[in-house]
Amino acid sequence: MRSLVATCLLAILVVGFPIPRAAQAATGDPARGEDIYHRCLACHALNHNSVGPRHCGLFGRQAGTLKGYSYSTAMKKYGVTWNEETLDHFLENPLKAVPGTKMGYAGVKDAQERADLIAYLKQATSDPKICN
Amino acid sequence: MTIARLSPTPDGEIRRSFLTGFGKFTLSATAIALLAGNERLALIGSASAQTANNDVAILNSALGAEQQAIAAYQLGAESGLLQKPVLALAVQFQGHHKQHADALAKAVQKLGGKPVAPLKDYAFPKDKLKKEADVLSFAASLEKGAVSAYLGAVPILTDRELAKAAASILGDEAMHWAVLRQALGQPPVPDAFMS
Structure with missing residues (x-):
């Protein structure tokens, strides 16, 4: 029995548990994220469509489906639902994540900054005073 | 021109791709010249179809932001909330954005793309604009x-060279930002670096 436990522990140490991407992500600070969000304001707003789509209702929304906004074909076909993990992947390099996206932007390369930005988006888009 | 001197390839499909790519390069370089104001730049550089498509997406994103800025300054100018000399400043800045937008739209067209409208x-947020x-x-x-x-x-x-031209516009936008902050009584240049 002891050898079985030892074998299992060894297997865990050698192989390891697959850690989901979201679990590896840094903890976000919404206050810092609000400052980072200022970078987005030339093209985005929280509560109305602009050059880019509005962010209210972002979490849980399927990519490319917001009514009233004209998406690229590539984004319509992207097929993901926006959450912390999918946003983290997209924001790191939009043009690589979705070739053909309208979002011609290098991305937010720093993982901590992305976590902060996503934390702010989550907080702001759940605020009924902003998104009603 | 140069293409005619290249050895013909037995694979017609590949050759067609190459010709297409070259065409995009030529247009890309023309776009560079448009933005950079230097025709000789049309003789340098290279770009694949995908990177040219990316350049179109990038330029169109910038164009969309410029168009929005033009509309925003129009709103400000017509609001009756801006007084001289701030009004004149706003009109001047709007003029800069029009020049940026015009150059970007032409560059997108020369790259073979369609400029966003x-x-x-x-x-x-008109309801929140109540004073200057x-x-x-x-x-x-x-x-x-x-x-x-x-x-x-x-x-x-x-x-x-296209990046250089975009950086030139960036400098102009940064000056607008600083002047507006100064007009608001804020430190015009709050940090050593932009992000």
Whole structure:
């Protein structure tokens, strides 16, 4: 029995548990994220469509489906639902994540900054005073 | 021109691809010349179809932001909230954005892309613009966003000369932002670096 436990522990140490991407992500600070969000304001707003789509209702929304906004074909076909993990992947390099996206932007390369930005988006888009 | 001197390939499909790519290169370089104001630049550089498509997406993003800025300054100018000399400043800045937009649209066309059209209506927060400072703050937020947008565009534009031209626009947007902050009584240049 002891050898079985030892074998299992060894297997865990050698192989390891697959850690989901979201679990590896840094903890976000919404206050810092609000400052980072200022970078987005030339093209985005929280509560109305602009050059880019509005962010209210972002979490849980399927990519490319917001009514009233004209998406690229590539984004319509992207097929993901926006959450912390999918946003983290997209924001790191939009043009690589979705070739053909309208979002011609290098991305937010720093993982901590992305976590902060996503934390702010989550907080702001759940605020009924902003998104009603 | 140069293509005619290359050895013909037995694979017609590959050759057609190459010709297409070369065509995009020529147009890309012309776009560079348009933005950089230097025709001789049309003789340098190269870009694949995908990177040219990326350049179109990047330039169109910038164009969309410029069009929005033009509309925002129009709103500000017509609001009756801006007084001289701030009004004249706003009109001047709008003129800069028009020049940026014109150059970007021509570059997109020369790259073989379709320039994005301005939105029919911009959902600006009109109800929150009640005094001059509100308009200036709103304009400053767009200018700051534009600086960040160009900062996000410059490193990924395929052609260094095109990136240089985008950086030139970035500098102009940064000056707008600083002047607007100064007009608002804020430190015009709050940090050593932009992000």
